[in-house]
Amino acid sequence: METFFTTSDKIQNIIKSFNLTKTLFVSSIIIGEAHTGKKSLARYLFPNATLVSGEDQEEVKAALSDHDELIITDFEKLSNQSVLDFSNKRIIATANYMGNPALIDDLFAFIYTMPSLQERPEDINYIKDLFIKEALSTLMIEPDTFNADEIPLNLTMNTKSLKKSIFTYLIQHSMDDKDIKEVLYHYLLKHLDGNDEYREHLGLYEIPLIEAGLKKFGSQLQLSQILGINRNTLRKKIHEHNID
Incomplete structure (x- = not known):
């Protein structure tokens, strides 16, 4: 029933x-x-x-x-x-x-x-918990490896986007370096085409590296030291990629 x-x-x-x-x-x-x-x-x-x-x-x-x-x-x-x-x-x-x-x-x-779900905040929490349980079972993820409160919920398409946001978050936060390399491999295999592709796709690596570093260390000077690059070089890359 x-x-x-x-x-x-x-x-x-x-x-x-x-x-x-x-x-x-x-x-x-x-x-x-x-x-x-x-x-x-x-x-x-x-x-x-x-x-x-x-x-x-x-x-x-x-x-x-x-x-x-x-x-x-x-x-x-x-x-x-x-x-x-x-x-x-x-x-x-x-x-x-x-x-x-x-x-x-x-x-x-x-x-x-x-x-809509946005008008039903208590229902959101209940449905969110159901989708998390489903995702943990489907993806075989241990429940103590993430914080459910940190999952950004997308309600633009109600339960459809809510479920997708939960599955996407858990997949992203359970991947290891092998999984990430595999994702990049298939993405590049599909999109490599044309001239100067190295420079064209460099942002795939540099943008998340710089954004994560700035969030984690909060200082361009410290991040430049962690990355082992000149501070001016880091500033240039931040400007090139329009990183806030």
Whole structure:
């Protein structure tokens, strides 16, 4: 059975409303940004309902004729919504945007708005912990090798970008020098082309070296000594690479 965690008042109100109308053959739609959990919420509320995607008009048409209870995801992608007949059916649709407001209002008795992750800070922490556990298992990383509070979270695409930011961080911070060389090898194998490529790709090595050194030592003078180069040479490279 699909599970769904939330501490958001807005989502809890949606759940309460659905539970109050579960016995009625009325249609509802949940509208919100992509990757906010609309489909998961619908499947949590109606675990036995058949699920189809609005990307396939014929599949939706066939499902409507065969089932009285149906979840239609990506509803905005249906090309001919006006011919749909929801009479005596319980339809739960999800959509990333409203589309035709008048048509939506005619088809659905209830219209709900799904809040983004940025509007649900407590949910972010819960989902973050789930993704970290998944990443640790998938990547076979020990949990005591990093600080979860230092992971920069990207919420621009809700759970999709959140998950990617966690996996990316853990991959980056678990690589050894062999892994880094392998990454650089494949990058250069793909991008080496043209003239003066040594100078063109020198920044791949110098920029992270200088930025990490400045962050770690906080002094150009000390960093120049650590790197074994002249201070003026270091200043020149900082200027060339536009390093703050």
